[in-house]
Amino acid sequence: MTYEWLGLTGKVAAVTGAGSGIGRAVALNFAQAGAVPVLLDRNADAMDQVAQEIQALGITPQVISMDVSDPESVRQAASLAGTVDILVNNAGMSRPGAMDQVSFEDWTALLAVNMNGYFLCSQAFGAGMLEQGSGALVHIASISGRNPQGQSGSYSVGKAGVLMLSQQLALEWGPRGVRSNTVSPGLVRTPMTEAYYNVGDVAERRDKAVPIGRVAQPDDIAQVVMFLASKRAGYVNGADVTTDGGFELTLMSSVPRPGYDSK
Numbered sequence: 549m550t551y552e553w554l555g556l557t558g559k560v561a562a563v564t565g566a567g568s569g570i571g572r573a574v575a576l577n578f579a580q581a582g583a584v585p586v587l588l589d590r591n592a593d594a595m596d597q598v599a600q601e602i603q604a605l606g607i608t609p610q611v612i613s614m615d616v617s618d619p620e621s622v623r624q625a626a627s628l629a630g631t632v633d634i635l636v637n638n639a640g641m642s643r644p645g646a647m648d649q650v651s652f653e654d655w656t657a658l659l660a661v662n663m664n665g666y667f668l669c670s671q672a673f674g675a676g677m678l679e680q681g682s683g684a685l686v687h688i689a690s691i692s693g694r695n696p697q698g699q700s701g702s703y704s705v706g707k708a709g710v711l712m713l714s715q716q717l718a719l720e721w722g723p724r725g726v727r728s729n730t731v732s733p734g735l736v737r738t739p740m741t742e743a744y745y746n747v748g749d750v751a752e753r754r755d756k757a758v759p760i761g762r763v764a765q766p767d768d769i770a771q772v773v774m775f776l777a778s779k780r781a782g783y784v785n786g787a788d789v790t791t792d793g794g795f796e797l798t799l800m801s802s803v804p805r806p807g808y809d810s811k
């Protein structure tokens with residue numbers, strides 16, 4: 549695939565959670581587009597593997613072990629990376645739990661990574677963008693940010709926070725040359741969710757639940773990130789791109805409607 553149209557050659561693109569799943573795919577796509585990825589993750593071994601894959605494409609990435617939930621670690625990572633052109637906030641985790649039972653510790657731990665981490669990285673990596681008067685932030689949100697799900701703990705709350713964080717940044721930093729947008733994936737098969745797909749016929753049922761007939765691969769999300777990060781999306785600011793194969797449109801399909809039930 550050629551990415552010339554995007555004009556990303558030579559751009560420096562920081563990606564959090566680059567060691568796995570969507571973050572790995574984003575970093576690899578940036579390298580294919582001629583950008584230089586800065587890999588950020590707390591899992592150094594996973595990043596080393598991704599770095600090798602990127603080197604095989606002829607690009608040498610920067611690799612920085614860090615924890616997005618730790619302000620000092622984020623500050624150090626941003627200082628090591630220097631000024632970047634693009635930041636993809638992606639590092640996240642899940643801590644399931646029902647609302648009447650989820651512990652404050654789990655609640656706080658998830659928000660520290662999935663929401664505070666996005667804020668900390670935006671501020672630390674955004675500083676250089678604001679100074680140079682140009683840059684692009686792309687945050688991986690989720691359709692969970694507007695659709696509650698049982699046993700989700702603080703996950704949906706954190707994603708709702710990310711959607712507004714991005715709009716807040718778009719409003720405040722747009723006039724200073726820095727755009728901020730979100731991508732909201734639906735169901736994506738990654739190491740985070742893999743365990744579900746290995747149970748019985750879940751993989752098949754999940755594929756069927758999506759109007760285009762399949763769950764997403766990390767690459768499906770990465771390609772939308774590429775566009776939003778590029779100058780081709782230069783007039784897109786404060787937007788959310790739902791990237792779910794139409795899954796979010798299926799609400800009315802669950803309503804029993806005798807004589808008109810669709811499959």
Ligand SMILES: NC(=O)c1ccc[n+]([C@@H]2O[C@H](COP(=O)([O-])OP(=O)(O)OC[C@H]3O[C@@H](n4cnc5c(N)ncnc54)[C@H](O)[C@@H]3O)[C@@H](O)[C@H]2O)c1
Pocket residue numbers: 564565566567568569570571588589590591594614615616617638639640641661665688689690691732733734735736737738739740741
């Ligand atoms: N998989 C899905 O179905 C799905 C759907 C919608 C949104 N998302 C979102 O996409 C993003 C990536 O998810 P994924 O499915 O690729 O997950 P993943 O578990 O495959 O990868 C997450 C990466 O983030 C890193 N990470 C976690 N906490 C960190 C921290 N504190 N500091 C630094 N790195 C940290 C992990 O080490 C891992 O490499 C997350 O924000 C997730 O919420 C995923």
